Amino acid sequence: MVRPLVKVGAMTTSTATIGVIGGSGFYSFLDDIEEVRLDTPYGPPSDPIAVGTVAGRTVAFIPRHGRDHRYPPHKIPYRANLWALRSLGVRQVLAPSAVGSLVPQYGPGTLAVPDQLVDRTYGRVQTFYEEGGAIHVSFADPYCPVGRRVVLDTARKADWEPVDGGTLVVIEGPRFSTRAESQWYAAQGWTLVGMTGHPEAVLARELALCYTPICLVTDLDAGIEEGEGVTMEEVFRVFAKNVNRLRSLVTAVVEALPADRDCPCPHALDDMNLPLQLP
Numbered sequence: 447m448v449r450p451l452v453k454v455g456a457m458t459t460s461t462a463t464i465g466v467i468g469g470s471g472f473y474s475f476l477d478d479i480e481e482v483r484l485d486t487p488y489g490p491p492s493d494p495i496a497v498g499t500v501a502g503r504t505v506a507f508i509p510r511h512g513r514d515h516r517y518p519p520h521k522i523p524y525r526a527n528l529w530a531l532r533s534l535g536v537r538q539v540l541a542p543s544a545v546g547s548l549v550p551q552y553g554p555g556t557l558a559v560p561d562q563l564v565d566r567t568y569g570r571v572q573t574f575y576e577e578g579g580a581i582h583v584s585f586a587d588p589y590c591p592v593g594r595r596v597v598l599d600t601a602r603k604a605d606w607e608p609v610d611g612g613t614l615v616v617i618e619g620p621r622f623s624t625r626a627e628s629q630w631y632a633a634q635g636w637t638l639v640g641m642t643g644h645p646e647a648v649l650a651r652e653l654a655l656c657y658t659p660i661c662l663v664t665d666l667d668a669g670i671e672e673g674e675g676v677t678m679e680e681v682f683r684v685f686a687k688n689v690n691r692l693r694s695l696v697t698a699v700v701e702a703l704p705a706d707r708d709c710p711c712p713h714a715l716d717d718m719n720l721p722l723q724l725p
């Protein structure tokens with residue numbers, strides 16, 4: 447059931463503490479939702495935000511490409527999405543994503559929770575702090591260690607043995623990698639490849655949000671497999687085969703996340719005198 451709620455600007459009566467940003471093939475999450483239409487200083491988010499409840503926790507969901515997948519990875523309104531989530535009260539973001547594998551052993555259907563990121567994008571705005579003073583956030587460890595641990599433990603309990611750690615290289619897209627690019631990424635020791643993990647993670651960090659990637663491998667990338675190379679159809683097909691399992695996992699993770707953030711992610715930004723009034 448959907449109850450629409452139209453609110454423009456930062457003022458809304460809806461609140462949520464956990465945000466889920468769905469990726470390719472993950473366009474809905476909760477059943478009984480309130481739809482919140484928010485505007486932000488960065489324009490509207492990809493879609494109205496669905497606010498609902500999981501085991502007594504209020505969760506805000508947004509499909510990053512829009513529910514009709516109208517935004518390619520380089521056009522996603524990343525800043526608006528993160529800003530909108532934060533303005534609803536979100537402090538922890540779970541980010542399911544379809545990724546390619548750079549390791550032959552991590553085949554389609556593998557669940558992976560990387561602990562590092564390499565940015566190979568270009569031409570995407572990757573900061574909120576463009577004027578009013580220089581702000582340089584720490585980003586040595588881009589992901590929330592508590593969120594990662596909860597995902598790993600929850601996956602194991604659900605008999606979905608996850609890959610713990612590894613490096614997600616984020617390419618500009620929208621094209622997939624050439625074989626040479628892909629082999630080069632693998633030779634660096636990078637393990638997964640996607641198109642949306644950056645600037646999403648760093649923008650979350652700039653808003654003092656914890657960010658946890660939940661990666662579903664949909665394909666072996668071009669440098670790893672011997673076939674024709676990855677196709678969009680393949681990504682959607684493999685994702686669709688796994689989406690119910692992934693939805694159940696994300697639901698269980700929401701239930702298991704600690705209510706209070708007790709992690710080393712720099713929440714201190716919350717208290718800093720920033721040149722930007724956070725919502």
Ligand SMILES: CSC[C@H]1O[C@H](OP(=O)(O)O)[C@H](O)[C@@H]1O
Pocket residue numbers: 468469470510511518519542543544545619640641642643677678681682
């Ligand atoms: C649909 S093929 C490539 C597309 O899939 C991934 O999306 P997401 O990370 O949002 O699940 C990849 O990053 C590309 O955007």
Ligand SMILES: Nc1ncnc2[nH]cnc12
Pocket residue numbers: 544545546547617622623639640641664665666667668676681
């Ligand atoms: N092989 C791949 N490269 C980049 N992004 C992807 N998303 C899913 N599979 C991918």
